[in-house]
Amino acid sequence: MEVAESKSKKAGGRLCSTCNQRKAALKRPKTLEQICRECFYEVFEEEIHQVIVGNQLFKAGERIAIGASGGKDSTVLAFVLSELNRRHNYGLDLFLLSIDEGISGYRDDSLQTVKRNEIQYGLPLKIVSYKDLYGWTMDEIVKVIGLKNNCTFCGVFRRQALDRGASLLKVDKIATGHNADDIAETVLLNILRGDIARLSRCTLITTGEDGPIPRCKPFKYTYEKEIMFTYAYFKRLDYFSTECIYSPNAYRGFAREFIKDLERLRPRAILDIIKSGENFRISTSTKMPEQGTCERCGYISSQKWCKACVLLEGLNRGLPKMGIVRSRGQNNERTKDMKQNKGTKNIESKQCGTLDF
Amino acid sequence: MQLTLEFGGGLELLCDSVKVHNVDVVPPKGSEKLIMKDLLSWVGTNLIKERPEMFMKGDSVRPGVLVLVNDCDWELSGQLDTTLEEKDVVVFISTLHGG
Structure with a gap:
């Protein structure tokens, strides 16, 4: 900081607008304004407060789980939410919820970061692991299926794991650290994939309000x-960043x-893309997948079995490609398997990460 | 010219996982001053050990990499044309890794 002050001549002509x-x-x-650090902190937190209030994201007395990966977005989210909760008396009970995928050398480190966040912000932390929920760690899954579709498994499992952890914590809602860039990216991806159902959902600030945990x-x-x-x-916050060892190119x-x-x-293009996503009108004659529940585990699913159960069944039966390859199958055995979840949309190995939470 | 360079957000992985580098960079021949453009090509040659495309795109950093010169957004000081001075601190942080 001292360095910055003594060396002010470089941007010396530029004062905070x-x-x-x-x-x-x-x-x-967002605005192309030039702004000083102090004013920026203020406006940054105030804007998020306005988003929370304007969209009625929370109600007083609610229990909220913050999906915490140890990465920058969720670390900042935990910080900002606990700060705003105090300052504006939201009356929320905040928790940190982390998923342990079982990736040695990767998640181990980031979970350490989350554990430090627990102490720094005084928020109770719950960690749920793939091993406990599904009986498999990602390390074990990669041993069986290799490095080709592992991100599919990880993504599908993570989505459910977060819900299950949230119900263990008995929270009313999950808050995730997805930022404007992430959402713009998801809009584009859904357009490229022609995924109408997700396209209409992905720009919503709150999703799953009809489900158990929004x-x-x-x-x-x-x-x-x-x-x-x-x-x-x-602010030199403690955050963790590295690449997932299984997806170095994600x-x-x-x-x-x-x-x-x-x-x-x-x-501005980022906000414009979000806006375009919001303005997409899905024709009423478009047949949208119906939301039901998985016959096997009870999780929300538009198919007979949810994606996680299909993938898990494949792993446990030694047919790990089940649910990944296209249903116009190369062999009969697989085609038969696919019939029980007819129409299951192929989730191609997509980027690791949390694009469509 | 003595400079302190810091790499974060995963970029340190491209330079032997070392985050802070104290370096001595000489302005290019025939020039008295060192600008960011010179520094970037020096970093590309001397510090980045693998996957240079994660750091550079064209003659600038790749979009999504933030650059701070003495704690200040380089977009305010002229980006590639920013003139560097003795003991400046330059920080590169990638936003491209997971959140």
Whole structure:
């Protein structure tokens, strides 16, 4: 910090456009304003508060689980929510909820970060593991299926694990750290995949309100750049970042890179894509998958069996490709297997991560 | 010119997992000053050990990598044209890794 002050001449001509006193430290992507650190912290937290209030994300007295991966977004979310809860008397009981996929050398480290967050913010932490829920760690799954479709397993299992952990914690809602960049990326991916059902859902700030545990995204309008700037760096928050060892190229995802390229040309593009996603009108004659429950585990599913159960059945029967390959199967055995979940949409190995929570 | 370079958000993995580098960089021949553009090509040659495409794109950092010069967004100081001075601290953080 001292360094910055003594070296102010470089950006010396640029004063904060909000206070007109201090040196600007950041160019805000959302507004292109140049703003000093102090004013930025204030406006950053205030904007998130307005999103929470304006969209009625929480009600007083609710128990809220923060999906905590140990990464920057969820770490910042835990910090901001506990701060705003105190400052504005939301009256929320906040918890940290983490998933242990069982990836040695990767999740071990990030869970350490979450454990430190537990102490730093005084929020109770619950960790649920794939091993406990499904009987398999990701390490074991990769041994069986290799590195080709492992992200499919991980993504499907994680989604459910978060719900199961949340019901163990008896929370009313889950808050996740998805930011504006993530959502813009998901809009693009859903358009590219032609996934109408997800496209109409992915821009909603709260989803699953008809289900047992709704989810919300307080960072829906928050740029990744600002999350990074404010907290991970200036406030030197404890956060963890590394690549999943099983998916070292996941971040190369086309959509992600494309979004970042757009942002460089015109930062507003991110909010514009979200807006376009919101404005998509799905024709009423479009047949949408019906939401039911899985006959095997009771989890929400548009098929007879939920995706996690199909994948798990494959693993346990030694047919790990079940549920991954296209149903126009190469062999009869598999075709038969696929019939019980007819029409199950193929989830191609997509990027690791949490694109469509 | 003595500079402190910090890599974060996963970029340290490209340079032997070392986050902070104290380096001495000489301005290019025929030039008295060192600008960010020079520094980036120096970093690309001297510090990045693997997957340079994760750090650079064209002659700049790849989109999604944040650059701070003395705690200040480089978008405010002229990006590639930012002039560096003795003992400056330059930070590179990638947002491209998981959240």
